[in-house]
Amino acid sequence: MQPVQTKEAPAAVGPYSQGVRVGDWLYLSGQIALDPATGAIVGGGVGHQAHQVMKNIGAVLRVSGGDYRHLVKTTLYLVDLGHFAEVNEIYAHYLRPPFPARATVGVAALPRGGLIAIEGVAWLGGE
Secondary structure (H helix, E strand, C coil): CEEECCCCCCCCCCCCCCEEEECCEEEEEEECCECCCCCCECCCCHHHHHHHHHHHHHHHHHHCCCCHHHEEEEEEEECCHHHHHHHHHHHHHHCCCCCCEEEEEECCCCHHHCCEEEEEEEECCCC
C-alpha cells in the first residue's frame, strides 16, 4: 500500500491520504473544492466548485501515472440535488466514454461549506 501525495491537489485536512495505491488500483479520497494554493474553497457556486474538484482529482490521478480515463467508479456527494444537471455537464467535460460507474448521493453538509465532493477508484493496469 502506497500513499499518494501531490502539491497540485489540496493537502489532506485530516488523517488520510489524497489517494492510496494498492497494486494497480488507486483509491482516491473525497475531494472538495479546495484551491491547492490557498487551501480555501473556491467561490462562484457549484459549477466552479465542480471544476475545482475535477482538477484536484486529475492531479492525484496524474501523480499516480493515470488520468480521468482510468476512473472505474466514482461517488458524487451533493449538498443540493437540484445541482445534479449542472454538475453532470461539468463532470462529462472531463470524462469520455466508457464512463466510470457512478453513484450520486445527497448529503446534509460537506467540510468547509463545500457544495460538492467526489471520490473514486481507478485502475492503473493494462487496458
